[in-house]
Amino acid sequence: MENRPLEYDYTVAKMFMLTTIVLGIVGMSIGVFIAFELAYPGLNTIFGKTIAEYTAFGRLRPLHTDSVAFGFTVSGIFATWFYVGQRVLKVSMAESKFLMFIGKLQFWLYVAGVAAAVVSLFMGYTSSKEYAEFEWPIDIAIVVVWVLWGVSIFGLIGIRREKSLYISIWYYIATFLGVAMLYLFNNMEVPTMLATSPIGETGIGSWMHSVSMYAGTNDALVQWWYGHNAVAFVFTVPIIAMIYYFLPKESGQAIYSYKLSLLSFWGLMFVYLWAGGHHLLYSTVPDWVQTMGSIFSIVLILPSWGSAINMLLTMKGEWQQVAASPLIKFMVLASTFYMFSTLEGPIQAIKSVNAIAHFTNWIPGHVHDGTLGWVGFMIIASLFHMAPRVFKRELYSKGLMAAQFWIQTLGIVLYFTSMWISGITQGMMWRAHDEFGNLAYSFMDTVNVLHPYYALRGLGGIFYLTGFLMFAYNIYKTMSARPVEESELQNASPMGA
Amino acid sequence: MFHWLEKHPFLFSVGVFLTIAFAGLVEIVPNFAQAARPTIGTKPYTLLQLAGRDVYIKNSCNSCHSQLIRPFKAETDRYGHYSLSGEYAYDRPFLWGSERTGPDLHRIGNYRTTQWHENHMMDPAKIVQGSIMPAYPWLFKNKADINTAYAEQLTDAEFFAVPYNKPVPLKDGKTTIIPMAKSIATAHAMALKEAQAVVKDMHNQNVKDAVAKGDIPEIVALIAYLNSLK
Amino acid sequence: MNKLYLWGIIITAAMLGATYKTITYLGKSGLNGDIINKLAVAGAALLVIITVFVVVKYVRQMQTDTATGELADESWDNIGEYKNPVPFGWAVIFLGTIVWGLWYWTIGYPVNAFSQIGQYNEEVKADNAEFSKKYANIKGEQLVNMGESVYLVDCVACHGLNADGNNEKDAADLNQRISVKSVKYAIEHGLTGKLLGTEATMPDRSGLMNANNNYAPITNKEIDEVANYVAGGFKDKNSAGAKVFAGTCVMCHGANGQGIAGMAPQINGWNSKLIVNVLDYGKVGAIGKMPIMDTLNPKQKEAIAAYVMSLSKGE
Numbered sequence A: 001m002e003n004r005p006l007e008y009d010y011t012v013a014k015m016f017m018l019t020t021i022v023l024g025i026v027g028m029s030i031g032v033f034i035a036f037e038l039a040y041p042g043l044n045t046i047f048g049k050t051i052a053e054y055t056a057f058g059r060l061r062p063l064h065t066d067s068v069a070f071g072f073t074v075s076g077i078f079a080t081w082f083y084v085g086q087r088v089l090k091v092s093m094a095e096s097k098f099l100m101f102i103g104k105l106q107f108w109l110y111v112a113g114v115a116a117a118v119v120s121l122f123m124g125y126t127s128s129k130e131y132a133e134f135e136w137p138i139d140i141a142i143v144v145v146w147v148l149w150g151v152s153i154f155g156l157i158g159i160r161r162e163k164s165l166y167i168s169i170w171y172y173i174a175t176f177l178g179v180a181m182l183y184l185f186n187n188m189e190v191p192t193m194l195a196t197s198p199i200g201e202t203g204i205g206s207w208m209h210s211v212s213m214y215a216g217t218n219d220a221l222v223q224w225w226y227g228h229n230a231v232a233f234v235f236t237v238p239i240i241a242m243i244y245y246f247l248p249k250e251s252g253q254a255i256y257s258y259k260l261s262l263l264s265f266w267g268l269m270f271v272y273l274w275a276g277g278h279h280l281l282y283s284t285v286p287d288w289v290q291t292m293g294s295i296f297s298i299v300l301i302l303p304s305w306g307s308a309i310n311m312l313l314t315m316k317g318e319w320q321q322v323a324a325s326p327l328i329k330f331m332v333l334a335s336t337f338y339m340f341s342t343l344e345g346p347i348q349a350i351k352s353v354n355a356i357a358h359f360t361n362w363i364p365g366h367v368h369d370g371t372l373g374w375v376g377f378m379i380i381a382s383l384f385h386m387a388p389r390v391f392k393r394e395l396y397s398k399g400l401m402a403a404q405f406w407i408q409t410l411g412i413v414l415y416f417t418s419m420w421i422s423g424i425t426q427g428m429m430w431r432a433h434d435e436f437g438n439l440a441y442s443f444m445d446t447v448n449v450l451h452p453y454y455a456l457r458g459l460g461g462i463f464y465l466t467g468f469l470m471f472a473y474n475i476y477k478t479m480s481a482r483p484v485e486e487s488e489l490q491n492a493s494p495m496g497a
Numbered sequence B: 001m002f003h004w005l006e007k008h009p010f011l012f013s014v015g016v017f018l019t020i021a022f023a024g025l026v027e028i029v030p031n032f033a034q035a036a037r038p039t040i041g042t043k044p045y046t047l048l049q050l051a052g053r054d055v056y057i058k059n060s061c062n063s064c065h066s067q068l069i070r071p072f073k074a075e076t077d078r079y080g081h082y083s084l085s086g087e088y089a090y091d092r093p094f095l096w097g098s099e100r101t102g103p104d105l106h107r108i109g110n111y112r113t114t115q116w117h118e119n120h121m122m123d124p125a126k127i128v129q130g131s132i133m134p135a136y137p138w139l140f141k142n143k144a145d146i147n148t149a150y151a152e153q154l155t156d157a158e159f160f161a162v163p164y165n166k167p168v169p170l171k172d173g174k175t176t177i178i179p180m181a182k183s184i185a186t187a188h189a190m191a192l193k194e195a196q197a198v199v200k201d202m203h204n205q206n207v208k209d210a211v212a213k214g215d216i217p218e219i220v221a222l223i224a225y226l227n228s229l230k
Numbered sequence C: 001m002n003k004l005y006l007w008g009i010i011i012t013a014a015m016l017g018a019t020y021k022t023i024t025y026l027g028k029s030g031l032n033g034d035i036i037n038k039l040a041v042a043g044a045a046l047l048v049i050i051t052v053f054v055v056v057k058y059v060r061q062m063q064t065d066t067a068t069g070e071l072a073d074e075s076w077d078n079i080g081e082y083k084n085p086v087p088f089g090w091a092v093i094f095l096g097t098i099v100w101g102l103w104y105w106t107i108g109y110p111v112n113a114f115s116q117i118g119q120y121n122e123e124v125k126a127d128n129a130e131f132s133k134k135y136a137n138i139k140g141e142q143l144v145n146m147g148e149s150v151y152l153v154d155c156v157a158c159h160g161l162n163a164d165g166n167n168e169k170d171a172a173d174l175n176q177r178i179s180v181k182s183v184k185y186a187i188e189h190g191l192t193g194k195l196l197g198t199e200a201t202m203p204d205r206s207g208l209m210n211a212n213n214n215y216a217p218i219t220n221k222e223i224d225e226v227a228n229y230v231a232g233g234f235k236d237k238n239s240a241g242a243k244v245f246a247g248t249c250v251m252c253h254g255a256n257g258q259g260i261a262g263m264a265p266q267i268n269g270w271n272s273k274l275i276v277n278v279l280d281y282g283k284v285g286a287i288g289k290m291p292i293m294d295t296l297n298p299k300q301k302e303a304i305a306a307y308v309m310s311l312s313k314g315e
């Protein structure tokens, strides 16, 4: 045993790779559909008037956000954890029957939870809070899945051979703790089934209904403390875990600076949580909470950029790799989009800028710089790196991968430029007064000008989705090919022609 | 020290947790007592209004509509007085929204009417040329879930001391009482009475017939809720 | 020049150009001298410029530099780490933002130094001062234009672009004073709105006696006749409707429906006071309910009245 290299067991990683891809397709298809619903209203009746209720924008929007966040992204986090975790801790899942069982249990419960969530959102069971729409029975399932993941993480750490924790592990641990804390507090709710009427009737009304523990402004505070940090601990922290492993691994380069990693990590942990107030600017929360949100958002630029810069510097002198490998291109561009959105966010967090940006399309624009360019690209890159290694086959097609890269990049550019422009337009039109001091535009004037931008965004979405389907096909062909790989390559992914 | 911490996963995790939990406390806790107090004139929702609010949530109207008027002249000109914290005292959950694909609705009850909503919800583009809001014909058929709304009212009263059946101060110095039923049966009777008042101003014959029969279509509850937003 | 910088400049210029184009092609908005608009656009510009050029800087390093430094002893799954120091610029800016944050928090704008409501009050005060000075004596054509501008924002939702209230299905047709169905409604049900701004009410049909007809309550036929006469603009003085009007309505509405102060409103045409009262108190009638429009200021209401009156001119 001691002399042979470790045989890592990727069973659970493979399972979650599957859900990453499937839920990615589902979530992005819905995204494209709702994007076009705003450009061409009435689209919700194309599947027939009888089911229009289930395909209207409002019903589908939470399905989009939740299936990309809790489906695609969280699956991606799990898939990469069950790959990266073993390798940097130097311990195989195969060494512990218990951990293997917990991992599989986590997967199947997760799948059951996803199914329940999808059905319930279609039915209109939602608590309305963004990214926390699920009603309480599903919340409970989520908590269980999360606890199981915690057992996996700390179980594996417990039996590790590598004493010191690699940077990626820091970020996975932070993801686990952060989401656990946030999710629990924001979903405190009382099921209405618990109520008793004055004459003693119980169990009244629907099971799938609850009342938030907090009211009004307080509810908003908790929600955006959560919402902002859900961005932190779902769309940022675990994705950094991925890039810290997959970029150096794929390129064979050493991390540029340990000190920079360290400062960025602790800086990010400390600063992120204070910035949630920037979702509540000019609302009814106290002025000081808002000011705090703005200040910390500006400070947050640096710990965010720290990781991105560390990654770009890791590629110092390696331009030929960037030029030759679409896989590395994905990761370099992901860092770039990460920098873009973590500068854009703080700028939007300045009160005067937020006065324009809030409530407009500039926000979804910012969101998708981050989610498409950073989250999406990193998860795709991670899976591309993993596929040849977990399936022990060469990647089906590098040409397809390169084409995918350019198509998706074009998609992102269309998405964010259209939303950027339409958002600023909207914001300015709402504020505009005419020469008489009256509002210059009716609300409909501000809706009418958006049509071309909505259409353009939809087109961008089609590009991105097309790229994602190419990705799915590429992985499928890889998976189903004849195994060839004898011993694993150390660095760059083996590629077909 | 950090190198050492990186070799001790438990302490490392404790460190991370303390770092992230601290900020949360500072951000959230101080505001709790003060923001929860209702402004004078803010009343708990009636049964039918609550049922309508649930319809609003079920269809995620909040994904396009905000309910938060910011203190800018451009917004108060368009929507009326800026929003006050205490006005949301009975909002569980809050419905501020984060997108304004459609206009703000926090005071929609002031400048739109039952009849207008009835026409608009049936086919927005017919009333407002170029509207991109979807049509909601199913609200005219689906029945509002009065049982669940009643359970919600009971929960509000039992767990959160929402003052049902108690005097609530009004702006003019008087008080009013928002009633809560004793049983499911009386709750239905109460909701129906509210519904009849709304339907008086409506034209859709199917809806009128349904209410005459004792049913309450979702649209009636939704309009009761929208009219309460002032 | 390096190709990369060229690309950077092209991308930046394209983004900024598109943004500029957007904010200027809308006649009535643009930057508008609004500081908020300026800051937002400046922010957008900064965002593109900084990101593009910082990234270009690092990409240059990928092209020309080489990786150096002392490797740490550890390696994880063969990933090494250099012991390089943190980049100087990054560290300085990080420290800078922290110092700035502390300053802002404690000295610049300590906890209660800023109030958004205070800011709002000032904004409104300044705006009103400018507005009331500039338009104190606005009249005629200009007043009508001002009214139209309000109408297009606040009233089209119900009264429509042609101001005909979607053929009186959704709201009153403002191109005419009143329609047959509204007159009939007033007579049959009476009216308790505040068209005069007072509590004066119009009796319903049981309280309307026809003097030409021995003070018997008004009949359906008479209602038809008088409604056509009133809605038709008091044209045919010999019609049956004119007789009914003379017998039943004149004492309140005056001989030609011009209204009598304190008694009943003008019904042969609009007047400014009447329209302002509708905006102030709303109205319930044959068509439905007209809401109270209390976001408008008195000048705007006066302007709207002028606009509405201009619609039926020459009819």
Ligand code: HEM
Pocket (backbone or CB within 6 Å): A130, A227, A231, A235, A236, A275, A278, A279, A297, A298, A300, A301, A304, A338, A341, A342, A343, A344, A345, A346, A348, A349, A350, A354, A357, A358, A359, A363, A366, A367, A369, A370, A371, A374, A375, B098
């Ligand atoms: C320094 C880092 C960041 C800061 C300071 C920041 C700041 C902001 C601000 C000010 C808003 C707008 C709130 C509003 O007016 O409605 C926002 C929204 C949002 N941002 Fe960021 N952002 C950052 C990074 C990111 C990243 C990297 C992502 C994703 C990958 C992201 C995802 C989102 C999402 C999903 C929203 C929408 C929230 C909603 O539903 O309203 N942000 N962010």
Ligand code: HEM
Pocket (backbone or CB within 6 Å): A027, A028, A029, A031, A032, A033, A034, A035, A036, A061, A064, A065, A068, A069, A072, A073, A130, A361, A363, A364, A367, A368, A371, A372, A375, A376, A457, A458, A460, A461, A462, A464, A465, B063, B098, B099, B101
């Ligand atoms: C095919 C690509 C996609 C398209 C066309 C698309 C489209 C959309 C649309 C139309 C919205 C609603 C915006 C609105 O209400 O105005 C939205 C919201 C959102 N999407 Fe996507 N999306 C795509 C992919 C993704 C991915 C991959 C993620 C995450 C990994 C994501 C995360 C989100 C989030 C967090 C929101 C909520 C934003 C907010 O509330 O401000 N989307 N998307």
Ligand SMILES: [Ca+2]
Pocket (backbone or CB within 6 Å): A127, A132, A133, A134, A135, A136, A139, A187, A189
């Ligand atoms: Ca929940």
Ligand SMILES: [Ca+2]
Pocket (backbone or CB within 6 Å): A130, B098, B099
């Ligand atoms: Ca949102």
Ligand SMILES: [Cu+2]
Pocket (backbone or CB within 6 Å): A227, A228, A229, A231, A275, A276, A278, A279
């Ligand atoms: Cu945020």
